[in-house]
Amino acid sequence: xxxxxxxxxxxxxxxxxxxxxxxxxxxxxxxxxxxxxxxxxxxxxxxxxxxxxxxxxxxxxxxxxxxxxxxxxxxxxxxxxxxxxxxxxxxxxxxxxxxxxxxxxxxxxxxxxxxxxxxxxxxxxxxxxxxxxxxxxxxxxxxxxxxxxxxxxxxxxxxxxxxxxxxxxxxxxxxxxxxxxxxxxxxxxxxxxxxxxxxxxxxxxxxxxxxxxxxxxxxxxxxxxxxxxxxxxxxxxxxxxxxxxxxxxxxxxxxxxxxxxxxxxxxxxxxxxxxxxxxxxxxxxxxxxxxxxxxxxxxxxxxxxxxxxxxxxx
Amino acid sequence: xxxxxxxxxxxxxxxxxxxxxxxxxxxxxxxxxxxxxxxxxxxxxxxxxxxxxxxxxxxxxxxxxxxxxxxxxxxxxxxxxxxxxxxxxxxxxxxxxxxxxxxxxxxxxxxxxxxxxxxxxxxxxxxxxxxxxxxxxxxxxxxxxxxxxxxxxxxxxxxxxxxxxxxxxxxxxxxxxxxxxxxxxxxxxxxxxxxxxxxxxxxxxxxxxxxxxxxxxxxxxxxxxxxxxxxxxxxxxxxxxxxxxxx
Amino acid sequence: xxxxxxxxxxxxxxxxxxxxxxxxxxxxxxxxxxxxxxxxxxxxxxxxxxxxxxxxxxxxxxxxxxxxxxxxxxxxxxxxxxxxxxxxxxxxxxxxxxxxxxxxxxxxxxxxxxxxxxxxxxxxxxxxxxxxxxxxxxxxxxxxxxxxxxxxxxxxxxxxxxxxxxxxxxxxxxxxxxxxxxxxxxxxxxxxxxxxxxxxxxxxxxxxxxxxxxxxxxxxxxxxxxxxxxxxxxxxxxxxxxxxxxxxxxxxxxxxxxxxxxxxxxxxxxxxxxxxxxxxxxxxxxxxxx
Ligand SMILES: Nc1ncnc2c1ncn2[C@@H]1O[C@H](COP(=O)(O)OP(=O)(O)O)[C@@H](O)[C@H]1O
Ligand SMILES: [Mg+2]
Numbered sequence: 001x002x003x004x005x006x007x008x009x010x011x012x013x014x015x016x017x018x019x020x021x022x023x024x025x026x027x028x029x030x031x032x033x034x035x036x037x038x039x040x041x042x043x044x045x046x047x048x049x050x051x052x053x054x055x056x057x058x059x060x061x062x063x064x065x066x067x068x069x070x071x072x073x074x075x076x077x078x079x080x081x082x083x084x085x086x087x088x089x090x091x092x093x094x095x096x097x098x099x100x101x102x103x104x105x106x107x108x109x110x111x112x113x114x115x116x117x118x119x120x121x122x123x124x125x126x127x128x129x130x131x132x133x134x135x136x137x138x139x140x141x142x143x144x145x146x147x148x149x150x151x152x153x154x155x156x157x158x159x160x161x162x163x164x165x166x167x168x169x170x171x172x173x174x175x176x177x178x179x180x181x182x183x184x185x186x187x188x189x190x191x192x193x194x195x196x197x198x199x200x201x202x203x204x205x206x207x208x209x210x211x212x213x214x215x216x217x218x219x220x221x222x223x224x225x226x227x228x229x230x231x232x233x234x235x236x237x238x239x240x241x242x243x244x245x246x247x248x249x250x251x252x253x254x255x256x257x258x259x260x261x262x263x264x265x266x267x268x269x270x271x272x273x274x275x276x277x278x279x280x281x282x283x284x285x286x287x288x289x290x291x292x293x294x295x296x297x298x299x300x301x302x303x304x305x306x307x308x309x310x311x312x313x314x
Numbered sequence: 315x316x317x318x319x320x321x322x323x324x325x326x327x328x329x330x331x332x333x334x335x336x337x338x339x340x341x342x343x344x345x346x347x348x349x350x351x352x353x354x355x356x357x358x359x360x361x362x363x364x365x366x367x368x369x370x371x372x373x374x375x376x377x378x379x380x381x382x383x384x385x386x387x388x389x390x391x392x393x394x395x396x397x398x399x400x401x402x403x404x405x406x407x408x409x410x411x412x413x414x415x416x417x418x419x420x421x422x423x424x425x426x427x428x429x430x431x432x433x434x435x436x437x438x439x440x441x442x443x444x445x446x447x448x449x450x451x452x453x454x455x456x457x458x459x460x461x462x463x464x465x466x467x468x469x470x471x472x473x474x475x476x477x478x479x480x481x482x483x484x485x486x487x488x489x490x491x492x493x494x495x496x497x498x499x500x501x502x503x504x505x506x507x508x509x510x511x512x513x514x515x516x517x518x519x520x521x522x523x524x525x526x527x528x529x530x531x532x533x534x535x536x537x538x539x540x541x542x543x544x545x546x547x548x549x550x551x552x553x554x555x556x557x558x559x560x561x
Numbered sequence: 562x563x564x565x566x567x568x569x570x571x572x573x574x575x576x577x578x579x580x581x582x583x584x585x586x587x588x589x590x591x592x593x594x595x596x597x598x599x600x601x602x603x604x605x606x607x608x609x610x611x612x613x614x615x616x617x618x619x620x621x622x623x624x625x626x627x628x629x630x631x632x633x634x635x636x637x638x639x640x641x642x643x644x645x646x647x648x649x650x651x652x653x654x655x656x657x658x659x660x661x662x663x664x665x666x667x668x669x670x671x672x673x674x675x676x677x678x679x680x681x682x683x684x685x686x687x688x689x690x691x692x693x694x695x696x697x698x699x700x701x702x703x704x705x706x707x708x709x710x711x712x713x714x715x716x717x718x719x720x721x722x723x724x725x726x727x728x729x730x731x732x733x734x735x736x737x738x739x740x741x742x743x744x745x746x747x748x749x750x751x752x753x754x755x756x757x758x759x760x761x762x763x764x765x766x767x768x769x770x771x772x773x774x775x776x777x778x779x780x781x782x783x784x785x786x787x788x789x790x791x792x793x794x795x796x797x798x799x800x801x802x803x804x805x806x807x808x809x810x811x812x813x814x815x816x817x818x819x820x821x822x823x824x825x826x827x828x829x830x831x832x833x834x835x836x837x838x839x840x841x842x843x844x845x846x847x848x849x850x851x
Contacts, residue, residue: 052654101840104653105596109787110836113829116784120826176418176427183404183415190402192366194472195390195419204424238661245658274677277669284662288655289647 011163018155025267027223030155032263033162034220039243039255040169041212045092046241047249048178049205050185051099052107055115056240058095059088059210061122061232063217068135068227069128077141081218088214089207096206100199115234122229134228138221154223161219165212170252172208181205182250242280246287248294257295315378317342317480317511318363318394323372325355325362325535332358334535336372340480345502345512347522349546350532351555356515357399359532360482364389364396376480391420395478399485399515401469405458409449409468412457413440416472436475443471446501463494470498474505481505483514487521499525523547531555563696568813574702575771576809577709581764582786583793583801584716585757590795591733592753595645596656599664601783603758606667607633607765608774612680630762637758641751664780672776680774685766705767712763713802720798729753781825788828792835794845803844807831 018026042056063084070080098110122129129135140149141157148154172178180201183191188198221227239262247258266276287294316339325333333355340346348356362369365386373382374389381389390396404412417436418427444450447467452460457468466486473481486502487495499521502512516522522529522543529546531539533555539546546552582604589595597603610632614625644663648655684701691698720726731739732749739746772778785808793804808828815827823830835843 050654052657098836102836105657105787106791108598108657109784109791110832112784113788113832116829117826120823124822172428175429176432179411179415179418180427182407186404186406187402189366189398190404191415192386193364193390193396193398193402194416195387195476196415197385197387197419199385199387200424238665241658241661272673274669274672277665278673281662281665281669285644285659285666288651288659288662289644292651292655 014159015156018152023151026151026155028264028267030151030158030223032259033158034216034223035240035243035263036162036256036259037165037219038213038216039240039247039259040165041209041216042240043244043249043255044169044172044181044212045205045209047244047251047254048173048185049181049201051096051202051205052104053095053111053206053209054108054234054237054241055095055111055118056209056213057232057234057236058115058118059092059213060217060220060236061118061229062091063088063214064221064227064232065122065129065135065217066214067218067221068138071138072135077222081215084218085211085215088217089211092210092213093203093207095210096203099202099206112234115237119229119233122232129229132229134226136226138225138227140222158219158223161215165215166252166256169212173252177201177204239280242284246280246283246294248296251294251296253296253299254294257299261295316340317377318513319375320363321373321375323359323362323374324370325358325367326370332535333362333369336535336537338530338537340511340513342511343506343509344528345506345514345526347526347529348513348515348532349517349522349529354532355535356532357484360396360484360515363482364394387419393479394482395473395476395480396482397469397473397484397486401465403457403465403469405456407457408454409444409457409460410440410453412468412472413444413475417475420476439475443474447471463490466490467494470501478510480511480513483512485515485517487516487518495521564817566696567698568817569810570698570702570706572810572813573806574705574809575813576806577706578764578768578771578805579786579789579808580802580805581709581713581760582782583789583805584713584798585760586786586790587795587798587801588753589757592729593645593649593750594653595649596653596660598657598660598783599667599779600761600786601779601781602664602667603633603636603761604765604768604782605776605779606636606671607762608682608769609671609675609680611766611769612682612774616682626766629766630759633758633762634755637754638751640758641754645754664783668776668779675776677776682769682774684770701770709767716760725752785828788832792832792842794842796846797842797844800842800844804842807843
């Protein structure tokens with residue numbers, strides 16, 4: 001009961017937030033929601049199923065281009081958004097095939113290669129993608145007379161989808177899928193020995209993780225109103241990795257904490273891009289060296305220290 | 315019709331022939347021992363049956379159906395349970411999660427596994443088996459925190475979870491102390507009475523002689539003898555190959 | 562035909578550079594199961610070091626070069642000492658993530674601490690093209706090939722013939738056995754790390770005039786060297802060289818005859834082709850595991 005109260009207050013604060021934020025800050029928080037959705041996807045693929053993906057920016061990009069290009073064809077946002085997820089997810093399933101044979105560093109390299117190739121396709125195939133300058137003039141959706149065209153209104157749409165994504169990830173993690181993901185991540189041989197299909201679950205881990213990224217992309221395009229290949233490079237994939245690593249891999253809270261830090265941190269600290277990239281790279285090293293569970297264990301300790309406080313440990 | 319049958323099973327690692335033209339069968343309700351010196355190909359044979367390794371040649375039949383080349387997980391889901399020589403558990407999950415994982419893929423469709431919770435029947439059975447193995451007090455402990463003997467029991471318990479018709483055990487008693495070993499043997503015997511079939515790779519001759527009705531002896535990947543315990547004990551080839559080099 | 566030979570030499574010169582970097586990669590993997598995603602930065606940093614010493618501080622070439630190699634060696638040593646030693650027990654993925662972090666740290670570190678601009682590095686050799694029966698050679702390429710070949714041959718002899726080299730091989734075969742043979746495995750591993758970064762530093766000297774001296778060249782160089790190691794055969798030093806040459810040649814010829822548009826992507830496509838057709842690499846050895 002207390003738990004519901006806590007989350008109710010959090011959501012109320014998030015709903016009230018736009019009234020107190022300037023245009024730019026509102027945009028940054030909106031962007032955080034989008035990146036959270038993608039990072040949740042990566043957390044399922046890498047954090048739970050232990051399948052390395054350094055091409056989540058590709059899935060993200062596929063979702064974004066699906067949205068941008070089909071909107072331009074006059075399709076409805078509400079129809080395209082699931083398609084963004086599905087296209088992302090299908091591509092993810094294809095990328096998952098190498099994972100059947102390779103893991104760890106091989107898979108890291110293979111997925112980097114995928115990201116580099118998709119980036120080149122986005123830049124070079126301008127008949128489809130608009131080339132290096134990408135697609136602009138992307139519109140935002142509406143439901144009946146309720147329009148999400150303003151930044152203010154679109155914020156709420158993103159908030160809703162972000163919450164839905166978090167709930168969906170909690171559901172998946174607690175389902176038999178989630179348990180099977182963890183099983184193949186922890187010990188593939190044991191998993192196969194107990195009838196758990198590494199074929200099914202590896203492809204699923206990629207597909208589901210990429211689905212979230214695709215949906216994130218579908219929401220991202222209308223947020224910026226224009227997209228270009230630069231937003232989907234391997235370096236962006238690295239940022240997603242940084243998010244879940246410093247937040248905490250294999251924990252529901254991980255990608256949320258990570259996205260908040262990585263997207264909002266530079267704004268709060270008013271750092272130049274290169275400066276915060278140094279800081280995050282360093283954090284990647286330090287987390288691996290000293291705190292492999294990620295910053296989420298700070299939360300865990302707080303929860304232990306304040307037993308009366310509420311919170312969820314999935 | 316034998317429950318499990320292999321025909322001319324062969325496995326090469328490079329130039330090393332680990333299993334050579336092995337014809338093998340188990341009838342329903344038997345307990346068969348596979349013995350042989352270290353490196354004679356026993357574990358590799360199990361791994362070929364369950365397609366953890368792809369056999370170089372040969373066929374596997376289970377309940378008369380050709381299951382050669384099916385993915386490992388599919389073969390397991392046909393009703394074959396197995397352990398590995400090195401215990402394979404999900405060390406960072408609880409004992410109870412391990413138990414439920416071992417059965418969750420045996421029923422329902424892939425999609426249903428996203429939406430349905432664990433069967434109450436499975437949960438009950440997991441409790442029963444843990445009770446039966448005297449490790450139910452550990453059910454919320456991480457598998458990695460168990461002692462070796464407890465892990466071995468958990469491994470055994472997980473294999474039993476989906477009620478496999480055929481159970482392949484790779485050295486179930488190695489590294490297990492006397493008392494625990496007796497208990498394991500009793501379990502196997504009791505389950506066998508209830509109709510389960512066992513193939514056991516075993517080094518301990520007492521266990522083999524006590525437990526099994528039929529023994530198959532491997533040496534350099536080949537079957538050099540097969541028969542009842544007392545026949546094997548007096549077989550000259552076996553004595554040369556196996557008892558001669560016993561540690 | 563003339564074009565072809567020119568491209569061939571250009572491709573080999575490029576490929577042999579990838580090869581050297583890839584050899585270091587494979588040595589690290591063989592002796593200590595370290596995967597270094599910052600390998601490219603281990604080339605980029607010495608480039609900047611060389612520019613700092615030779616051009617900014619105006620130290621004469623040879624002393625500057627020696628100092629640069631010392632700097633590289635220290636980088637390699639610290640890498641092992643401060644990071645790898647502590648991370649290895651955590652498994653490959655932990656190393657992958659941490660070295661991706663190291664790669665970013667060095668990359669953006671140089672960008673902030675020095676410059677985001679491309680720096681000029683004077684060619685080591687005369688750039689006056691050599692003409693020979695209608696074919697134009699760049700002397701730079703020829704010297705690259707000659708010098709790096711010598712380095713590789715010397716390295717090969719050191720590994721095969723010297724006591725230290727044999728100790729390295731023993732460690733690569735298996736730690737426990739090597740320890741039983743009385744080899745100090747710790748020392749050998751440190752030696753390999755230093756060797757790797759010195760090799761990368763040497764490659765930097767030759768790469769600096771061809772590539773640009775820029776903070777962000779490392780990551781692609783590193784990724785390509787990794788691709789080279791894999792398509793050549795990850796468990797073989799020979800494989801790294803073959804892979805490097807393949808990458809260099811494929812890249813050069815694809816750019817010339819197919820399309821320049823996909824230059825950097827082409828190597829990645831090559832990776833997929835090789836993994837599909839011959840997953841153990843072109844001269845690699847097949848391993849069977851569970
Ligand atoms: N993955 C593998 N790669 C290469 N050789 C192997 C592999 N697994 C087992 N072998 C070899 O196959 C032979 C049989 O091994 P194994 O089946 O484990 O014997 P056993 O279980 O009877 O002791 C041994 O010589 C062993 O070295
Ligand atoms: Mg064995």
